[in-house]
């Protein structure tokens with residue numbers, strides 16, 4: 163087991179990464195406030211892992227209650243969030259009860275937002291079970307639900323007290339979901355970790371083949387990158403925004419097609435190609451660099467082209483995105499491979515051309 | 523105009539109290555992040571004051587949008603909150619847009635919670651227009667909506683950047699609402715300010731008669747008390763809980779009768795009498811002290827008896843309340859007039875007897 167620390171002063175917390183972790187109540191117990199836990203999971207993950215988590219806790223004397231939500235991004239909405247509140251209140255959970263989110267990013271984002279709001283804040287633990295949630299969404303305290311007019315529009319910054327990333331849970335993860343997680347892994351290499359990028363170019367096929375050691379290393383290195391960025395800029399006033407490489411384009415794809423059509427990571431991959439193409443047009447990276455990125459995503463079995471929705475629709479959806487300041491579209495672009503920057507001055511014509519060039 | 527400061531480090535903010543304030547854009551402008559404001563108000567307050575607020579801002583070059591919510595505690599729910607999000611997204615408000623809540627505590631609590639959640643947090647300004655919201659709810663950053671199973675169960679701690687308490691707006695406030703606000707004013711005297719309590723005993727009739735100088739002084743002194751408590755204990759780990767004198771009993775009344783039957787301040791007055799009676803039974807204050815409290819509330823035209831709902835129903839509703847820790851009912855009681863304490867050891871029989879004694 164590897165342990166990283168997210169250095170956030172009095173809100174600091176550990177990330178444990180390894181095998182056979184989530185049945186181990188001894189890892190969870192030190193972080194509970196009282197011997198009560200409310201578990202949030204969904205209809206896919208619950209049948210696979212809920213009982214083992216509960217059994218471990220109950221055996222250690224912790225009373226547990228659980229709610230099993232419908233699966234999928236389409237349910238990352240208020241109605242589903244409210245089911246968590248209904249359960250917490252029906253079970254008379256207190257503000258000292260700890261909420262544990264067991265699932266992927268959707269369960270983690272909703273569980274975290276529910277924990278942030280229930281009685282204005284209850285303790286919260288993440289048990290991420292997808293690659294994407296292990297390397298990205300479970301770390302850093304962003305929580306949210308979607309609104310029909312925009313993704314993740316309603317939420318909170320709310321840090322967990324512990325992240326338990328159990329690699330064993332990836333055994334049951336569908337290939338397509340594993341690939342989606344790899345999009346965020348590759349992202350860290352592209353925005354701030356050229357050494358990791360080189361490692362990925364050498365080892366990507368091991369990851370796709372689910373080599374456990376390779377996965378453990380990639381998760382640890384990704385979490386380390388995420389933790390560093392979050393510790394430096396918890397509420398995204400600056401550097402943290404760089405984690406959104408490909409996301410403004412990607413959110414347009416997700417919203418434009420309707421949540422759930424493309425996976426988040428797939429949209430991020432295609433969106434990153436648009437960001438790379440725009441960076442090339444600004445003269446920051448060359449054609450060979452764009453081709454290297456494309457090759458990595460392709461080896462990860464990720465889409466490298468956006469869907470044809472019309473450039474205007476893309477731009478309209480992108481300007482609904484959060485990364486808009488005073489009406490200006492601010493985008494994360496690549497100054498070099500391994501170095502992302504925030505840029506608010508890309509000409510509208512170049513943005514349109516980059517989108518156009520990367521749709522098929 | 524008087525100005526107080528809520529000393530919360532980098533989240534510190536001023537409270538301006540006086541006449542003719544809310545039309546003055548010069549007081550608001552320094553606290554905006556961009557020249558865009560989204561105003562949240564309701565069908566009662568909007569027709570009275572919205573245009574003056576908007577006109578002042580627009581004349582100063584600030585673009586404004588507004589949403590007018592249905593009036594009343596019964597609408598302090600998710601559906602109504604969502605109307606704020608709908609407006610913010612439809613108008614493409616950014617996370618740098620400032621949300622201004624213009625209204626009583628219901629509008630303030632919902633506007634504040636919406637601001638806390640919209641894109642994970644946008645700047646927020648309180649323009650409270652009821653006595654209760656001027657002396658209590660607009661200061662201190664508690665925001666929330668109700669859930670069918672409990673009041674204020676879903677919310678956030680989220681501080682405003684400015685509170686503008688304009689005494690002129692009280693001209694249109696119904697007598698019953700003025701009285702409800704006085705319950706919270708009296709509360710500050712009871713829990714921590716014996717000197718203010720004496721002033722209230724001497725001047726309560728001036729407040730009921732809406733003497734402007736008396737009101738200005740009572741609002742200032744109340745805000746000073748609230749600001750001190752909040753600065754010492756922002757997230758209610760300790761002292762801040764004392765502000766809930768009478769509230770656990772009161773919330774049982776509000777929930778038991780259905781939101782909106784009794785006003786919050788009315789329930790707090792009757793609830794405070796129950797807390798006083800329980801304090802007397804514990805031997806902390808004497809019958810004369812209870813009578814003094816009762817006399818003050820009666821002069822303020824507030825109820826001093828709870829509704830007959832059955833003691834068991836009270837206790838059941840009270841244990842749904844947030845002030846429960848590890849299954850124990852923790853209550854704010856009076857060690858003396860002007861000194862409240864948190865107490866978790868009152869015998870259940872005495873709690874029941876106190877409720878019984880103060881129902882009619």
Ligand SMILES: NC(=O)c1ccc[n+]([C@@H]2O[C@H](COP(=O)([O-])OP(=O)(O)OC[C@H]3O[C@@H](n4cnc5c(N)ncnc54)[C@H](O)[C@@H]3O)[C@@H](O)[C@H]2O)c1
Pocket residue numbers: 204206207210233234235238265266267268269271291292293294295298299300301302303304305314331332333334335336339342426427
């Ligand atoms: N909070 C953040 O910082 C952040 C960062 C990135 C993404 N996100 C959010 O995360 C979400 C995407 O997360 P995700 O990719 O984990 O999606 P997800 O939670 O929908 O999980 C993908 C699918 O895999 C299933 N699943 C989960 N674990 C499994 C397992 N061990 N075995 C088999 N099936 C399993 C899920 O039930 C679901 O059907 C999006 O909503 C996105 O907005 C948040």
Ligand SMILES: NC(=O)c1ccc[n+]([C@@H]2O[C@H](COP(=O)([O-])OP(=O)(O)OC[C@H]3O[C@@H](n4cnc5c(N)ncnc54)[C@H](O)[C@@H]3O)[C@@H](O)[C@H]2O)c1
Pocket residue numbers: 564566567570593594595598625626627628629631651652653654655658659660661662663664665666674691692693694695696699702786787
């Ligand atoms: N956040 C906190 O710390 C805190 C503290 C105490 C109370 N509260 C909450 O505050 C709410 C009660 O606030 P309230 O008493 O202001 O109720 P309210 O907001 O419902 O206002 C009372 C009534 O007066 C109307 N009104 C408001 N201003 C007016 C004006 N100037 N002229 C004429 N009519 C006017 C309102 O529209 C409403 O009909 C409750 O929901 C309570 O939970 C919150």
Ligand SMILES: [Zn+2]
Pocket residue numbers: 298346409426430
């Ligand atoms: Zn992402």
Ligand SMILES: [Zn+2]
Pocket residue numbers: 658706769786790
């Ligand atoms: Zn109150």
